[in-house]
Amino acid sequence: GEEVAQTPKHLVRGEGQKAKLYCAPIKGHSYVFWYQQVLKNEFKFLISFQNENVFDETGMPKERFSAKCLPNSPCSLEIQATKLEDSAVYFCASSQSGGRAQPQHFGDGTRLSIL
């Protein structure tokens, strides 16, 4: 598609439940990024992919967070045993290539609420 598509728009989970978010990058874009936006508008980088390979996972809380980008499927971000602090808006972005000046195109985000 011509836009990054994220689903669902909103997701509500009880503490301790699993949450799974999806992202379809723009067709032809080979890089995918996940960011977490918490209160005060701070964006935190989580992970990036080059096609189906993890490119940078330095921002991922590895104990409960995992992500995948498989061929012919939307990318996914999964949180096991969610905690209240996971409540945030999760943004996915894609870029055509990996150059530093390449713009990233963002999806609408998924608002995750942990009760």
Place this chain on the structure above:
Amino acid sequence: AQRVTQPEKLLSVFKGAPVELKCNYSYSGSPELFWYVQYSRQRLQLLLRHISRESIKGFTADLNKGETSFHLKKPFAQEEDSAMYYCALTDGGATNKLIFGTGTLLAVQP
């Protein structure tokens, strides 16, 4: 460490007034800088990047390496410019992840 600072949470101006949204950065090397904008109920979208040296919707931004700044300017604000503006730079490693400032809400009053 790489860092982006937007000192103003809110900037309120009247229609037709000049606008300057401040952005300062901390980076060792040559930064790649961007301004993103988020209009109400819309997704984050690229406004401009310093490498392009372009003007979008009347906005310009000049990289000042001496002052480590990349302020966003527009000579005459319009009501439709009201939005959240984020300054960002690309991480210096191989990964080109974005490092964002905390954003400035621009409110243009009629």
